[in-house]
Amino acid sequence: MSSRRGSKSKKLGSSNSKAVNSPSSSTTSSSKHFPETSIDCQSSPASSSARSKPQCFYSENLYVDADRSKENVTVTVRFRPLSPREIRLGEEIAWYADGETIVRNEHNPSIAYAYDRVFGPTTTTRHVYDVAAQHVVSGAMEGINGTIFAYGVTSSGKTHTMHGDQRSPGIIPLAVKDAFSIIQETPNREFLLRVSYLEIYNEVVNDLLNPAGQNLRIREDAQVLASHLLNLSLDGSQGTFVEGVKEEVVLSPAHALSLIAAGEVESSSCGGNSEGEAVNLSQLNLIDLAGSESSKAETTGVRRKEGSYINKSLLTLGTVISKLTDGRATHIPYRDSKLTRLLQSSLSGHGRVSLICTVTPSSSNTEETHNTLKFAHRAKHIEIQAAQNKIIDEKSLIKKYQNEIRSLKEELEQLKRGIVSIPQLKDIGEDDIVLLKQKVKRETNHLLTLTIPLFLSLKLEDGQVKLQSRLEQEEEAKAALLSRIQRLTKLILVSTKASQSSRFPQRPGLRRRHSFGEEELAYLPHRRRDLILDEENVELYVSLEENAGEDTVKEEKKTRKHGLLNWLKLRKRDTGTGTLTSASDMSSGIKSNSTPSTPQAGSSNFHAESRLSQSIVTGSSPPMDLLSDARHDREAPEDNFLGQETPLTSLKTIDQIDLLREQQKILSGEVALHSSALKRLSEEAMRNPQNEQQIQVEMKKFSDEIRGKNEQIALLEKQIAESILVSPNRMEKSEITLSVAELVAQLNEKSFELEVIDFLCILFHVLLRAIYVPK
Numbered sequence: 001m002s003s004r005r006g007s008k009s010k011k012l013g014s015s016n017s018k019a020v021n022s023p024s025s026s027t028t029s030s031s032k033h034f035p036e037t038s039i040d041c042q043s044s045p046a047s048s049s050a051r052s053k054p055q056c057f058y059s060e061n062l063y064v065d066a067d068r069s070k071e072n073v074t075v076t077v078r079f080r081p082l083s084p085r086e087i088r089l090g091e092e093i094a095w096y097a098d099g100e101t102i103v104r105n106e107h108n109p110s111i112a113y114a115y116d117r118v119f120g121p122t123t124t125t126r127h128v129y130d131v132a133a134q135h136v137v138s139g140a141m142e143g144i145n146g147t148i149f150a151y152g153v154t155s156s157g158k159t160h161t162m163h164g165d166q167r168s169p170g171i172i173p174l175a176v177k178d179a180f181s182i183i184q185e186t187p188n189r190e191f192l193l194r195v196s197y198l199e200i201y202n203e204v205v206n207d208l209l210n211p212a213g214q215n216l217r218i219r220e221d222a223q224v225l226a227s228h229l230l231n232l233s234l235d236g237s238q239g240t241f242v243e244g245v246k247e248e249v250v251l252s253p254a255h256a257l258s259l260i261a262a263g264e265v266e267s268s269s270c271g272g273n274s275e276g277e278a279v280n281l282s283q284l285n286l287i288d289l290a291g292s293e294s295s296k297a298e299t300t301g302v303r304r305k306e307g308s309y310i311n312k313s314l315l316t317l318g319t320v321i322s323k324l325t326d327g328r329a330t331h332i333p334y335r336d337s338k339l340t341r342l343l344q345s346s347l348s349g350h351g352r353v354s355l356i357c358t359v360t361p362s363s364s365n366t367e368e369t370h371n372t373l374k375f376a377h378r379a380k381h382i383e384i385q386a387a388q389n390k391i392i393d394e395k396s397l398i399k400k401y402q403n404e405i406r407s408l409k410e411e412l413e414q415l416k417r418g419i420v421s422i423p424q425l426k427d428i429g430e431d432d433i434v435l436l437k438q439k440v441k442r443e444t445n446h447l448l449t450l451t452i453p454l455f456l457s458l459k460l461e462d463g464q465v466k467l468q469s470r471l472e473q474e475e476e477a478k479a480a481l482l483s484r485i486q487r488l489t490k491l492i493l494v495s496t497k498a499s500q501s502s503r504f505p506q507r508p509g510l511r512r513r514h515s516f517g518e519e520e521l522a523y524l525p526h527r528r529r530d531l532i533l534d535e536e537n538v539e540l541y542v543s544l545e546e547n548a549g550e551d552t553v554k555e556e557k558k559t560r561k562h563g564l565l566n567w568l569k570l571r572k573r574d575t576g577t578g579t580l581t582s583a584s585d586m587s588s589g590i591k592s593n594s595t596p597s598t599p600q601a602g603s604s605n606f607h608a609e610s611r612l613s614q615s616i617v618t619g620s621s622p623p624m625d626l627l628s629d630a631r632h633d634r635e636a637p638e639d640n641f642l643g644q645e646t647p648l649t650s651l652k653t654i655d656q657i658d659l660l661r662e663q664q665k666i667l668s669g670e671v672a673l674h675s676s677a678l679k680r681l682s683e684e685a686m687r688n689p690q691n692e693q694q695i696q697v698e699m700k701k702f703s704d705e706i707r708g709k710n711e712q713i714a715l716l717e718k719q720i721a722e723s724i725l726v727s728p729n730r731m732e733k734s735e736i737t738l739s740v741a742e743l744v745a746q747l748n749e750k751s752f753e754l755e756v757i758d759f760l761c762i763l764f765h766v767l768l769r770a771i772y773v774p775k
């Protein structure tokens with residue numbers, strides 16, 4: 001936000017906060033103050049210009065540009081309709097939306113407040129999301145912290161707004177869905193989505209994804225601490241964080257939703273020239289606050305303590321907000337509550353905030369609604385400059401990898417230079433050399449020059465023994481790194497558009513919206529899966545299948561090299577040492593141009609794997625035949641060119657175990673989601689006994705689903721146990737029969753390593769985080 005605009009807002013803020021800040025301000029006192037602020041809104045339901053750009057003029061002739069205020073704090077008010085019960089009880093409308101920016105009191109029309117936007121009782125959550133949340137979510141995906149929270153008294157519609165239900169999804173599911181859409185629509189970046197889910201209960205932070213994570217500490221980033229001490233403003237920090245909180249990597253909207261999510265983005269530039277560049281990191285906090293009403297009715301015991309803690313969080317939030325509004329405040333008490341401490345970096349100038357205040361029009365809640373409106377009105381004047389967080393140290397995972405990759409590249413260069421002049425071939429059997437040559441033929445030229453010396457380096461004479469052992473150690477270390485990289489790359493999400501761009505120019509126009517369950521496959525790291533689902537892409541898939549080996553395939557491969565792990569995995573297949581079946585290459589919709597070692601098996605495995613993966617993403621139970629297909633594939637003897645197992649075989653088994661575990665995690669997350677829905681339904685049944693029958697039907701549906709998913713989990717556990725039983729034997733065997741096979745495996749690792757280097761230069765991360773304040 002520019003300073004010019006900031007000062008305008010500040011003036012407006014001081015004028016209005018005078019009206020609402022009075023602790024004793026009531027309907028009457030506000031009414032008395034109202035002429036001072038003298039709102040004269042240009043918008044009305046009939047005003048189309050106001051609809052496109054809500055704006056208000058005050059007596060000071062200050063101009064409020066609601067569009068621009070989106071850069072920092074957006075304050076909106078959402079009315080819910082009168083409930084059937086309230087209508088039955090004959091309650092009347094006490095507050096109403098007067099146009100798109102004003103809330104007015106029915107009994108005293110001079111009492112009115114202006115906001116960025118006011119949503120009437122018939123507004124859909126989708127529309128609320130578009131106006132009040134979408135820009136925060138898209139900001140988070142670009143590296144700008146975001147916080148969206150619903151504030152209001154009990155039964156005003158916070159949960160309806162944030163969580164929603166199947167008919168009307170709330171902000172949280174819409175945000176998660178949008179985050180994945182943005183990934184899909186951003187072909188030049190890669191993302192890693194992680195979710196954490198916390199509750200703050202009685203000022204204690206608990207990890208809802210990890211039962212062992214109780215009473216977690218909130219820690220402060222060292223940089224922030226230093227900046228506080230030195231009274232500096234610091235854009236490059238993430239502020240506070242919860243120590244030891246569990247963060248789950250998520251692969252699809254369904255998966256993310258099963259964990260209830262929010263986000264933090266780490267991103268880096270695409271391409272190989274990202275050395276020295278900063279990495280962006282941001283969080284998206286999606287918060288369902290406890291009811292804002294006073295707990296004064298609870299005067300005894302645990303409830304009173306609970307109420308006082310809830311009040312502490314909300315009161316501190318109010319204080320923090322009003323202090324921020326008052327630009328002269330020198331001390332802002334973020335540390336007074338866990339909630340404000342956690343939100344500190346978002347509130348204090350590094351991010352976008354959307355405060356959605358939910359209110360009931362009902363006359364029985366006049367006073368409570370008025371308090372909410374005043375709270376919202378104060379919040380409007382926070383001046384926050386949205387700024388991208390630049391992480392310029394080693395903290396970022398991406399940065400770390402970039403550095404590792406750089407040093408790996410250097411090492412490889414050294415190896416190349418040092419060993420190329422001393423090849424000793426005498427220890428290598430002729431057969432081995434023939435096989436090696438066959439193998440090497442399949443590699444590209446630059447791989448040839450690097451991999452042959454490496455292979456030969458293991459056969460050096462005595463004089464080089466020292467060097468050899470050093471190289472071996474390095475190889476081991478690199479193999480460990482590679483295995484880590486392989487695991488990580490399975491979790492990277494990319495838009496599937498990157499590799500299509502050459503063939504299918506991107507259509508102009510608005511970003512596509514996804515309905516739930518639609519196209520979720522495309523978001524998995526099994527990134528070519530869209531080729532199977534999308535009609536256009538089916539053509540691509542078919543043509544690639546049919547014209548394998550043609551120039552177009554080469555072109556496709558060339559394109560994919562820059563950023564698509566799948567390409568790397570395909571190259572792996574090309575080597576002929578057996579298929580490295582990982583979560584990532586399961587996705588491969590494009591076959592390599594080399595014939596699979598057993599074409600028929602290759603093809604059936606491919607389809608089985610795709611279906612298996614699909615079942616993971618959609619959350620449906622993996623059909624038994626697929627699991628057994630995959631297992632069969634695992635157990636089938638590899639038809640590698642040496643006719644025996646290599647360490648890659650073990651890797652493959654490990655990857656499949658990983659995949660089964662991922663699947664098990666997803667299902668567990670869904671069980672958790674359904675359980676929480678069940679809990680909410682039972683609470684609703686208690687609140688609305690008249691709807692009990694209908695709610696019971698829904699509850700039964702959830703219970704059945706939970707039972708079904710638990711059965712699937714048990715099945716997966718069995719599969720995992722079986723796979724684990726298989727793997728050690730294989731490892732043992734492969735250890736005994738290493739010799740040439742090991743060398744070839746190392747050759748492959750080295751080729752793969754080079755490819756990984758290309759890939760990791762364009763790594764991107766996103767992390768979602770949710771904070772839950774219990775009712």
Ligand SMILES: Nc1ncnc2c1ncn2[C@@H]1O[C@H](COP(=O)(O)OP(=O)(O)OP(=O)(O)O)[C@@H](O)[C@H]1O
Pocket residue numbers: 079080081083121152153154155156157158159160161290291358775
């Ligand atoms: N905008 C709306 N349109 C239709 N119904 C709504 C709307 N907002 C809320 N409701 C309904 O009002 C009731 C109370 O809403 P909700 O449970 O979301 O309130 P809450 O503020 O979360 O309450 P609590 O703090 O007790 O959890 C629910 O039955 C909900 O479906």
